[in-house]
Amino acid sequence: SSPGGSIHPPEPAGPSRPCSGPRRQGPMGSAGAGSPSSPMAADGDGHEGTGSAPSAAANAASSKDGAERAAVSVAFRAASKEADANSPSTGGESEAQAFAPPPRRQTLRTKTLRSTACTNFEESRFNENKRDRAKDSKVCALVRAALSKTHACVRLNEADIKTILEAMECFVLEPGFVLQRQGEATELFIVLQEGSLEVNVDAEMGMPAQSSRVTPGTSWGAAELLYGCPRTTEVTAIEETVMWGASGVTFQQVLRERARANCAEHKKFLVSNSLFTGLEPRQMDLLSQALIEEAYPPGAQVVSRGEDNPTFFCVRSGTLHVVDSPVGGGPAQDLGILHPGDCFGERALLYGERRAGTVTAIGRCELLCIGASQLRSVLGTDLHAYLERSLILQGLRASPNFSQFARAQQSAVMQAMEMKDLPADRPIRGAVGRGVRAVIVVTGNIRHSNNGDLVVVSRGDCCEADTRGRVIVGKDGVESPVRRAGGLVPENTIKLEDFVAGPEGARISVLSQDNLVKALGRKSPAENAEQAAEYAAKMLLVRKVPVFRHLNHEQTESVVSALKLQHCTKDALVIEQGSCGSSMYVISRGEVSIFINNNLVRTQGRNACFGERALLFDERRTATVKVTSETAEIWTIDKATFGEIVKGKMREDLINRIKIQDTKVAITDLRPVRVIGTGAFSVVRLVEHKRTGVRYALKSVRKQHGRIPKDMVNECSILLENDHPFVLYVVKTFETDLRVCMLTELLTGGDLHGAIRQIPTVLSRRQAQFYIGSLVIAIEALWDRNIIYRDLKPENVMLDSQGYLKIIDFGISKKLKEGESRTFTTVGTPHYMAPEVMQGRGYGIEVDIWSMGIMLFEFVCGYLPFADDLEEPAEVCTAVFTNRLCFPHMYRDSSGRELIQGLLCRHPEQRLGAGANGCADIKSAAFFRIRDGSSEELFDKIMGRELDPPLVPHGETYCDDEEMEVDKLSDAADLFEERENGRAEDSRNSSKEADWDSHSASKASSGHRSASKASRAS
Incomplete structure (x- = not known):
């Protein structure tokens, strides 16, 4: 291991890799990595430099050659022929040819597509070409045949097809009529009846201009309408052409409504x-x-x-x-x-x-x-066992006690439970003995007769005993009554061991006290069930404390073990204002009051924490804390102990995160330093706090017609409710009459796209492990909050000053509502977009898995797996649908190939990570195993910042001045200059904290990290 904590020894260098493409402006003003060093020496894990990258022709030959593909893949086929002609032969290669680097797509930036509304069909320029012709049986058959060959339409039912047919109108185009101009949005879904169209692709990226023909019976426009993107081709009638067209609005609506209806209907059958x-x-x-x-x-x-x-x-x-x-x-x-x-x-x-x-x-x-x-x-593989486990987990998560455990703890408890089959009227006591802590009914039911009252516990219900032996059923608390047939009875008259199986018998899952200790007390000093439960509660409590929330598993367990219980009586002085702080506190039971200058500020109770800054800073206490309840139990940890657990990069990151968490900062407290990026409607500035010197990034977006752009509303709403070390942190937002501003942490390392191009070879296995492993951790955290990112690519990932990753740009991300798991909007970047997004049938979080697979392939192979040489979105999407996944000959890492194949499975339900275990299946892949360790150790070290990143930025990287048009978008007068000139009272520019509840269409996505704010305030 290197002194910095690298867990791999140095290895030989891999094949060289081109540093292609100019520096590109990144999100939040980044232009790419600067001049980073590389603590991780590039190695040749899995790479063998004895072959060339597969030609595009090899991919195209393996794909289906349908009519639609023939219409939209002209450039791709031309590139295939050229690649074939230029491919080196396998015999007699020179040494330079044998170690030629894999090609990389030469492009300034992949473009994110956002769903757009079609042009008003009533005002369409096609209206002059309409003809009043009847749709006879031949026309209907022609349209039906074309729809059946269009991949976006294969699941339409008869009613959907009739809706499209009814919307179809006849158009006659004269020779030379331009049906589609470059850069225009598509207005129609068309089917050719007579004549032909010519598709022209301009010369681009050193490739000659190309053309192809669209012939009768072919449909056109489905992909463009579905992807919502302007075309980069020109389509012209080369003879008199008769076609049938339907409004793009109608076509889009039919596809989306069919997808929603199918999804809802299928789900209804399963739920029932x-x-x-x-x-x-x-x-x-x-x-x-x-x-x-x-x-x-x-x-x-x-x-x-x-x-x-x-x-x-x-x-x-x-x-x-x-x-x-x-x-x-x-x-x-x-x-x-x-x-x-x-x-x-x-x-x-x-x-x-x-x-x-x-x-x-x-x-x-x-x-x-x-x-x-x-x-x-x-x-x-074991369907029956899995369905039973799911039912047991559901019961645990509905119980008053086990619902307080972390998910990992619930899984550990579930695995420790034993399955028992009871014949009719058989008591639990005789089957499992004493010391039963919980029972979940899997099939049948169990019951108890209590003074004539029949208490029944049905399938899926959790029946548990508390520490005093009282029985609790379902979601109700300890003092709540147990459900029974015909009424309610107090649960404290029932003993769990006295329940018997129903008349048809029962299959139950039983948790004993000993197994509870084994499940929760593996790394704790627990010697009995009570201590094990206490350890689990402390672990959950620690996870709620902001300063502990993002420690890795080993660090968290060390903190839990170091917590000491302090018993206090009423009026006991816990903290005195003005004293030097050396400990932090978490209330386990009781209440305390907080005083500043002898004035009561607030009262805090169970699970509240205070004094956490003392663990990281040498500061005097700003408040006095006294116990106000008769007694109180408070967990405490001192600064010295915490310093032994959290050190190095992790400690540095914690300090930086706490420094920027000042929610009271105002625009007037900030001083502009320089512009670091611009967008179509936005400016990003590096700003500095006048008093503290803390630096931030301030993104200012101009309102459109007095309204905040939808993407900005969405981004702020999502980021304000997420606090994760690998996600951009938003401190606060401001709103004026003209603009809305987002104050964030400052990221100085450039974007990942620019960073990986500073490495002279394709990424080694351990370098790819670090970057993909970090993304898995970040995306998993988003999934836990029901957020689909939808645009994962190197351009949307930035590096902090240590070289660790941060996901940014949440403008098109989707926060699903409670109980939802699918969305239908077609957005994203085609090269990284999962096939199901393009189909418009609905998709879930598994689309982010596909994007990670594309990125991993790009890292280790040096180019994109699909449509590497294409830019036209429809052609890219066709390649994603049809081309085979082919690895370059030099990439021989079997575990890497296996992982990429799992991530890039075209069937979302079979994609690695989309199944029951979620990201755990990805994390357990052999690719992530490290020497003398497991894959879990790798993710733990990444989370704990114990690894040296592949690139550590030297200096700070922002946009070059010549890349920015500040004179057009400068908002300095709005935000800073007028305020400094004494016009802060000008109502036109007065700022306030933005209220995202009033701007967001979905209040489920507009949280403000209230728990974190309260903690920071204390």
Whole structure:
């Protein structure tokens, strides 16, 4: 290990890599990395410099060559031919050719696409070309055939197709008519009936101009309308052309509404079946995507008795007859009728049993089905065990005690529980013995007769005993009554061991006191269940303290172990104003009052913390704290102990984060230093606090027609509720009549796109481990808050002064509402965009996994896996859909290939990290394993800032002056100059803290980190 904490020994250098592309203006004013050093020596993990990158032709040859692709992939095919012609032969290579670096896409910046409204069709320039012609059967057949070949339309139903047909109008174009100009947004979805169109692509990036033909029967415009982006091609009629076109607004609406309807309907069927009780909304959505729609005519046999068919069916429409036909012949036994909403096939799916009956369609039926293989891809190999575990976890999270544990602790408790099968009327006591702390019913029910009152605990409910032996059921607190058949009874008259199985028996999951100790007390001094529970509570408490929140697991456990309990009585003096601080405190029980200059400021109770600045700074106490309750229990940790646990880069980062957390700062407290970036409507300045000297970045955005731009509202709302070391930190926001401002931490290391181009080779395995591992941690934190980032790429990731990553630019991110797990808007950067985003059928957090896969491929191979040489969004999207994932010959790291293949799976429900275990599946990949350690150790070291980053910036990197047009967008007069000249009272420029609740369409995304603010204030 290096002195800085690197966990890998030096290794040989890998193949050289081009430092292509000029410096590019990054988000928040970055232009790329400066002149960083590289503590991590570039190694050749998995790289072998004996081959060339695969040609584009090899990729194209493996893809489908449909009509739509033929229309939009002219440049790609031309590039393929050129690459083929220039590819070196495998024999007789020179040494220089053998170690040639992989190509990198030459581009200034990938462009983020935002969904835009179509041009008003009523005012369209196509109106002069309309012709009043009837849509006969031939035209309808032509449109239907074209829709069937358009990947965005393959799941449209008959009603959707009719809506598009009804919106279709006939247009006749004269030769030379320009249907599509470069830079214009697409207005129509069209299908050619007669004639032909020429598609021209201008010369770009050293490639010659190209052209192709669009012929009758081909559709045009679906991809452009779906992606909401202007075209970079020109389309011209080369002869008289007859086409049928539908308004882009209508086409977009049909696709999105169909996707929403399908998702909602499929999910409704799954939710209605108890088999899937306990699954999280995201898993439900993944399963709903995997459901297949099938139709059966009258009399058709769906399954037959004795058949080996592990498929689960839901009846969507129609009725089916179920009979049991004896093997040796004889009359069939009628088992009933299945109606819409009914399901069958559970046991065949879970246990692989053969069909117990024959199911036949009475009339035309539509079914939704999912096979065992599709279900396993989402939930894992052992379906039955997984569904049981999900149900148990749901019960724990609904209990009054276990719901207070962290998710990792809940998982540990769940794994420590034992499954028991009880026959009818069998008591729990005889099956599991004494010391039962909790029981969750998996199947059946358990019950207890208490003085004539029947108490029933049903499937999914958690029944637990507190430390005094009292029983608690469900979500209610200790003093709440237990639910029972016919009324309520006080729970303190019931003992958990006396419950018995119901008349049909029960399958229960049982937690004993010993197993609770094992689950929670592995690294604690716990010797019994009470101590283990106390340790878990302390761990949860520590996670709520801002100064501890972002420590890694090992550091957190050390802090928990170091906490000492202090018993206090009323009026006890905990902190005295003016004294030197050396400890911080967390209230476990009781209340304290805070006084400043003998004036009561506020009272704080359980879980509140105070004095945390004393752990990092040599400051005198600014307030006095006294106990006001009769007694109080307070956990405390001193500065010396904390200093032994948190040191180095982690301590430096904590100090920097606390320094900028001054929510009372005002615009008048800031002094502008320089402009560090500009955008279309924004200016980013480096500003300095006049009194403290603390530096910030101030992003100022001009209002449009008196309103704050939607992207800015969205970005501020999301960032204000997120406090994570790998996400840009927002201190405060301000609003004037003309502008809205966002005060953030200052990032000085440039963006990741520029940084990786300072490394002369493709990234080594350990360098890629660091960057992708950091992104996994950050994205997982966003997912925990139900946020889909949607535009993950190197340009949107910046480096701090230590070289650690920060995700920025949340303008198009999506905060999902409670219970939601899908959105439908097509936004993002095509080169990094997941296929399901382009399809418009809805998507979830798994799209960020795809983007990480693209970035990892780019890091270790030196170019993008799909459409590396293309810029036209529609062509890029077509390549993402159709091209095979091919690795360059020199990249031989099998674990890296396996991880990339898992991240870039085109089926979102099968994508690594999209399943039941979430990011845990990504973290456990072999690619992240380190020498003499596990993958968990790597992520723990990244979180604890114990590693030397691949690049440590020297100096500060901002936009070059020549890249900025400050004279056009300067807002200095609005924000600073007039105030300094004594006109701060000018109402036009007076600032106030922005109220994002009043600007955001979704109040779920407008939190203000209130807990953190309260803590900082104390």
